[in-house]
Amino acid sequence: MKPPPFDYHCPETLDEALALLAEHGEAAKVLAGGQSLVPMLNLRAVHPEVLIDINRLPGLDHVRIEDGELRIGALARHRAVLESPAVREASPLMAAAYPYVSHGPIRNRGTLCGNLCHNDPASEMPAVALASDAEMMLQSASGARTVGAEEFFTGTLSTAAGADELLVEVRVPQAPAGQGAAFHEVSPRKGDFAYVAVGAVVSLSGGACSGARIVCAGVGDGPHRARAAEDALEGAAPGEGAFRQAAAAAADSIDPGEDFHADADYRRDLVRSLTRRALADAASRCH
Amino acid sequence: MAEASVTLTVNGREVSATVDPRTLLVHFLREQLQLTGTHVGCDTSQCGACTVHLDGRAVKSCALLAVQLEGADVTTIEGVGGPDEMHPMQTAFKENHGLQCGFCTPGMVMKGIDIANRHAAPDEATIRRELEGNLCRCTGYHNIVESIAAGAREMSG
Ligand SMILES: Cc1cc2nc3c(=O)[nH]c(=O)nc-3n(C[C@H](O)[C@H](O)[C@H](O)COP(=O)(O)OP(=O)(O)OC[C@H]3O[C@@H](n4cnc5c(N)ncnc54)[C@H](O)[C@@H]3O)c2cc1C
Ligand code: FES
Ligand code: FES
Numbered sequence: 001m002k003p004p005p006f007d008y009h010c011p012e013t014l015d016e017a018l019a020l021l022a023e024h025g026e027a028a029k030v031l032a033g034g035q036s037l038v039p040m041l042n043l044r045a046v047h048p049e050v051l052i053d054i055n056r057l058p059g060l061d062h063v064r065i066e067d068g069e070l071r072i073g074a075l076a077r078h079r080a081v082l083e084s085p086a087v088r089e090a091s092p093l094m095a096a097a098y099p100y101v102s103h104g105p106i107r108n109r110g111t112l113c114g115n116l117c118h119n120d121p122a123s124e125m126p127a128v129a130l131a132s133d134a135e136m137m138l139q140s141a142s143g144a145r146t147v148g149a150e151e152f153f154t155g156t157l158s159t160a161a162g163a164d165e166l167l168v169e170v171r172v173p174q175a176p177a178g179q180g181a182a183f184h185e186v187s188p189r190k191g192d193f194a195y196v197a198v199g200a201v202v203s204l205s206g207g208a209c210s211g212a213r214i215v216c217a218g219v220g221d222g223p224h225r226a227r228a229a230e231d232a233l234e235g236a237a238p239g240e241g242a243f244r245q246a247a248a249a250a251a252d253s254i255d256p257g258e259d260f261h262a263d264a265d266y267r268r269d270l271v272r273s274l275t276r277r278a279l280a281d282a283a284s285r286c287h
Numbered sequence: 288m289a290e291a292s293v294t295l296t297v298n299g300r301e302v303s304a305t306v307d308p309r310t311l312l313v314h315f316l317r318e319q320l321q322l323t324g325t326h327v328g329c330d331t332s333q334c335g336a337c338t339v340h341l342d343g344r345a346v347k348s349c350a351l352l353a354v355q356l357e358g359a360d361v362t363t364i365e366g367v368g369g370p371d372e373m374h375p376m377q378t379a380f381k382e383n384h385g386l387q388c389g390f391c392t393p394g395m396v397m398k399g400i401d402i403a404n405r406h407a408a409p410d411e412a413t414i415r416r417e418l419e420g421n422l423c424r425c426t427g428y429h430n431i432v433e434s435i436a437a438g439a440r441e442m443s444g
Binding site for chain 1: 289310311314330335338346349352354355417420
């Protein structure tokens with residue numbers, strides 16, 4: 001047996017799931033797609049006493065646009081999100097980034113909400129959520145609350161979700177018309193976690209950049225927004241010069257860790273190259 | 288530890304069993320059902336040797352718990368064909384030298400069928416992209432890609 005022992009619950013309703021979470025709190029883990037949790041159990045990196053399998057909860061697998069927001073439920077699998085026309089329409093950045101998230105068999109099970117709750121520092125979607133001002137709809141037996149991406153991602157493998165809370169839905173405001181988006185990453189193999197990933201959105205007004213967002217993954221303990229780079233672009237004429245300047249600011253804004261695969265200098269270099277590339281592509285997609 | 292019972296369909300046959308909840312699907316298949324065609328090649332859910340079909344889609348059986356699969360429909364390499372009656376994808380691997388040691392092969396064949404189910408005539412780029420989650424230490428992939436292309440042609444023809 002690879003995983004450590006645990007008690008298994010498979011609630012059929014949201015209320016039942018929330019009651020179980022309230023009862024077991026820190027001792028419990030939610031099991032969504034299991035594509036991060038089960039490998040971690042296999043490695044015995046986590047030892048939950050109780051697993052609460054949410055896969056049978058009804059009505060949580062939606063991917064739809066409602067009230068100007070893209071709304072994605074807790075049980076929407078990666079594949080459903082990747083293939084959704086609603087995502088392409090409402091969030092070109094998410095659409096550009098999704099092909100980098102894992103690969104087919106993992107996508108058939110893994111969920112976007114589970115991915116956000118896992119918050120691996122090299123994970124693409126937390127960065128996309130941060131760039132897009134996404135909101136996390138959390139629910140517990142004692143009520144519901146909304147947490148913005150800025151506050152939600154609190155560090156390596158940790159989020160602001162309480163032990164008794166379920167992320168029932170993520171909401172992403174629809175991207176403004178005309179905005180261009182791009183996402184680039186370098187990873188050891190396609191479908192693996194990134195060494196570094198960079199996403200960018202750019203709008204153009206009167207021939208100048210406005211409201212750019214630049215985010216990185218793989219450069220610290222969670223998604224990183226390169227505000228100095230965004231500021232450097234504000235009002236600048238789009239083009240190689242401005243993009244290079246912003247890319248340099250993005251590289252300066254990070255304090256990346258080192259590991260077996262990539263040292264800090266390499267990561268900074270990747271941020272510089274990928275930011276320049278992402279900005280050029282995003283600007284070329286403005287309309 | 289409370290044991291749990293689970294009833295699912297494996298290779299077209301209904302199976303009821305009692306499992307420790309922490310039993311991975313791959314170990315349930317190999318150790319409880321003696322279906323040892325599904326292999327374990329890694330500890331990190333990266334290699335794809337354990338690929339099976341769950342409700343018609345390729346999944347990694349090392350990243351699923353058997354207890355989760357109440358009512359599910361699982362197909363393993365044993366369910367697609369055997370020495371007497373090979374599946375076109377198995378024949379294609381044989382004819383195109385798509386294997387050397389054979390360790391990755393059950394997962395490659397299951398993934399190959401999954402590719403063919405979704406792409407009638409997959410080109411090389413599609414096959415290579417789709418194989419991102421399956422590792423082979425022997426072949427260099429070239430003949431695996433050829434095998435899947437040939438198998439897919441056979442399946443659609
Ligand atoms: C080989 C491989 C390659 C991968 N490559 C990538 C990659 O390139 N990029 C990437 O981002 N990811 C990658 N992943 C991870 C994958 O995307 C996972 O699907 C994802 O990280 C977790 O989603 P899940 O639904 O599988 O969650 P689970 O594994 O079920 O859960 C993950 C964590 O989140 C918690 N959780 C899950 N859902 C909720 C919820 N609704 N509310 C509260 N807590 C919850 C769980 O308790 C657990 O702590 C890869 C995984 C593998 C095995
Ligand atoms: S054993 Fe399942 S992916 Fe390697
Ligand atoms: S044939 Fe040996 S691992 Fe693929």
